[in-house]
Amino acid sequence: MRTVIFRTVAPYLTALMVLFSIFVLLRGHNEPGGGFIGGLIAASALAIFGIACGVASVRRAIVFHPMSIAGFGLLLGAVSALPSLFKKQPFMTSxxxxxxxxxxxxxxxxxxxxxxxxxxxxxxxxxxxxLALEERESD
Incomplete structure (x- = not known):
């Protein structure tokens, strides 16, 4: 399904979806949104971009390997819990x-x-x- 229209619109749609995912991320805990929903929207945007322009284009666009991004996110999530321990408060206190x-x-x-x-x-x-599924499908 790599039509000219889809390949032309996909980069703009991807940019809008990533921007919207950041908006949803920053809404936080008190309103609908947060990291999980925002991450799903951003991953969907990258999948659309991959379908339209190919896996190599997505890998160039995100620069880092996706599992490295996930690993850094896991580290950031774990480190965000440490300040409460240094202040001798219950674990993950804001x-x-x-x-x-x-x-x-x-x-x-x-x-x-x-x-x-x-x-x-x-x-x-x-x-x-x-990306792994798209690479497998293109073979």
Whole structure:
């Protein structure tokens, strides 16, 4: 199904889907969204791009191996739980860091980093599976 229209639209659709996945990721715990749903949307975008333009194009676009992305996400998720242990609080208790950046209050939290880790694990694992299936199908 590599029509000219699909190959032309796929990069733009992929970019929009990845942008939307980041929006869903940043919505966080209090509203529908988060790392898992955002990761599924991003992995779907990469799968669409792979179907349209080929697996080699996706591998060039994401730079790192998908399982390396998943491994880094797992590390980030695990590290996000450590600050609570250093403060002698229950495991995975939320920690917040607030600071000013150009007169804007920025609040960073450990749940945000955990969600980013989940996002990367899902993107890496699902993309790895999708790329392996697409490579197998093209043989």
């Amino acid at each position: 920690q917040w860091l607030e600071f000013k950046f150009f007169d804007v209050n920025v609040a960073l939290s450990t749940p945000l980093f955990f969600d980013i880790g989940v996002y990367l694990v899902v993107v890496g694992a699902i993309s790895s599976i999708a």
